[in-house]
Amino acid sequence: MSFSSACLRAERRERLAAAMAAESIDVLVVAGNPWRSDYLRYAADLAPLCGQVFALVDREGQVQVVAEHPVEAKRFQAEQPELRVSWSNSPIEEIEGAIRVLSRRRVALAPITAVPYRLATGPLASTLAGATALMDRLMLRKSPAEIDAVRRAASLADEGYAVFREAARAGRPEYELVAEVEAFFRSRGCPENFQILGSGGREVRGMHPPGERRLAEGDLVTTELTPCVDGYYAQICRTLVLGRPSEAQLRAFSVYDDALAAGIAAVRPGATAREVARAQNEVFRRHGMGEYVTSEYTRVRGHGLGLYVDGRPAVLEDVELVLEPEMTLVVHPNTYHPEAGYVVHGDSVRVTVEGCEVLTRTPRKLFSAGAG
Amino acid sequence: MRRGLISWSREEVPAPVLEARVAKVQDRMRAEGLGAVLVYTSFARPGAVAWLTHFVPYWNEALLLVPQSGATVLLAAFSKRMHGWVTGVSHVGEVQPVSQLGRSAAKLIAERVSAAAPVAALELDALPWPVAEPLSAALGPRLVDATALFASIRQPADETEVRLAQRAVGIAAKALDAVPPGPERASQVLAAIERSARLDGAEEVVPRIAPDLAKGTALLRAEGEMPLGERHALELSVAYKGTWARAARCFAAQEPPSWSKARRWLAEWATQITSVSPPPPPGNIAFWSLEACIGGEPWSVVASAIGPRGTVAAGTLASFSIQLQLADGPWLGAGTVVVGGERPGRLLA
Secondary structure, eight states: HHHHHHHHHHHHHHHHHHHHHHTSSSEEEEOSSSSHHHHHHHHHHHOOOOSEEEEEEESSSSEEESSOOOOOOOOHHHTTSEEEEEEESSHHHHHHHHHTTTTTTTTEOTTTTBBBHHHHTSSTGGGHHHHHHHHHHHHSSSHHHHHHHHHHHHHHHHHHHHHHHHHHOTTTTHHHHHHHHHHHHHHHOOOOEEEEEEEEEETTOOOBBBOOOOTTTTEEEEEEEEEEEEOOOOOOOOEESSSSSOOHHHHHHHHHHHHHHHHHOOTTTBBBBBHHHHHHHHHHHHHTTTTGSSSTOOOOOOESSSSSEEEEEOOOOOOBBBBBOOHHHEEOOOOOEEETTTEEOBBEEEOOSEEEOOOOOOSSSSEEOOOO | OSSSSOOTTTTTSHHHHHHHHHHHHHHHHHHHHHHHEEEESSSOOOOHHHHHHEEEOOOSEEEEEEESSOOEEEEEEOOGGGHHHHHHHOOOOOEEOOHHHHHHHHHHHHHHHTTSEEEOOOOOTGGGGGHHHHHHEEEEHGEOOHHHHOOOOOOOOHHHHHHHHHHHHHHHHHHHHOOOSSSSSSHHHHHHHHHHHHHEEEEEEEEEEEEEEOOOOBBBBOOOOOBBBBBEEEEEEEEETEEEEEEEEEEESSSOOOHHHHHHHHHHHHHTTTTTOOOSSSSEEEEEEEEOOOOSSEEEEEEEEESSSSOTTTOOOOEEEEEEEEEEEEEEEEEEEEESSSSSEEEEO
């Protein structure tokens, strides 16, 4: 456990306790699993590798944990000796029993995304929305220590992209590129990364986990890299060409570069996620590419970053969430281009009092990498 | 999130094998009068849908509808442009990209399943609330649990699955061999195994490390830097095409003599893991557990020294973890076995 991670844990616990006090919650029951561990990480600094995990977080500081696997329970206990940890093959039943014991206290349940059906239909059902909203508010605006973690993750993303560029050579299968990046991240103590990629030409409509396709000269090779430092993610999206970029590829790239600049320029306190999405999409519309910013071709124009890889807000033209200082997000006008194929281009940013700070530093260019 | 090689090899996992697994479910559904079975999948619970269709979500979620007869339908919370990728890596009758799994499944059931027939969801109690709530609202008491039904047909493993596990074990062993001599930090070890396993085609690699056996035997996640003691242990879980295997190895600058005895004992014990009279260990057994895929999770504990001791069917593909307290300190082991019955089991190596 690093010093920074321990500080983050203590700080989050303090902020959560204050929020619970403000809402008159004595005990918060937080559910998580390897897919949605963000709320659990915030409340109890737990990052499950397998199985369901529940934490009963007392406002006074005690935390009781129920894990589904004995090896995980032993790990949590070793990581945080102050926790009261047990394991059960039936963790939902176990946590129900623990909640029953708290009958005289005010207990709430979170988050909506990870709470299992049986708990959500139990006596705490009415608390689910409120407790999730409480935690969402805490997780949206970052503390200075959280910003520092996102900043370190962004720096690692930059380095990771340099490794990716170096690894990209004609003849290599896609999955080997990810192997090189993962080895690099592990060498830096980074245990988690969200990464997808794409390779090929105009036929490529998106990114996916690495497959067996071998890179070829002239390919556009796209990736989004999202390493995690002390639990916090930052993301970079870039596109490279194997060999010299064609005129069509360069022409296409300039649209994405303009869109990214426009999106980042729109990030400021008081702006909405809609405005950030619209700023990017308008660039495509000006180039007659309006259809390529619809859901037929793309998903979002960016998203929040923090303890979850794809957090709030979704940067879309129908999302009215207002940006505030110390929110962190990635802005990425990733979509299909009819002359070039799928192109990605994105940077992690922090909302500041005046506007925003771009956290990733990799040059915004259409990179050229070894053609073998 | 899943970021290793995801691809469907028709040679390694023939479509008829997947169809036979779905047919097993459908046979039981007919016997129990179920109109459909719903199987949820996510990064955290990929086991059941991967076994039935070869689909493994790298992130996000999906819900598989298995009708009483005919082809399966995968409702996938992926954007439309991912449709080609999903169909390329899985064997399903139909893929529908949807934004809300529960609501879409309720609509599909209304269209395609007899209004009188119960619908069973695997691990209903554990379904995420946003998925379960619309199903519960639409189906009411028709929505029942399919956990026992699924567990009853999930094991023993077929030869296809055992071969995939064998490959995963091979990837894990090679990765452990790639650990550099005399490492000082966990990151050196983990970088070497990640690189080896992923270059070898692993779909996922989940290492846990006990960095200093003199201080403790807990297997940690290794976030940030972690100095290694003179004796340390590494446990490695590897997925290959939807099938998981586990291995572990202890490392020491100067290996104590008891470790080779422990390894020899383990190889024998693993083949008799559920026997009432296994070979006596060369020390005390501090902990052991046996995990198998019987539902959505890659592994559920099916037997343990400190928990359930259920009956494990012969032929079950399972992974074990064990900790021995030897005369000269602790020792950790893990492996993957085909559980024996009247005859000894098979340790995959």
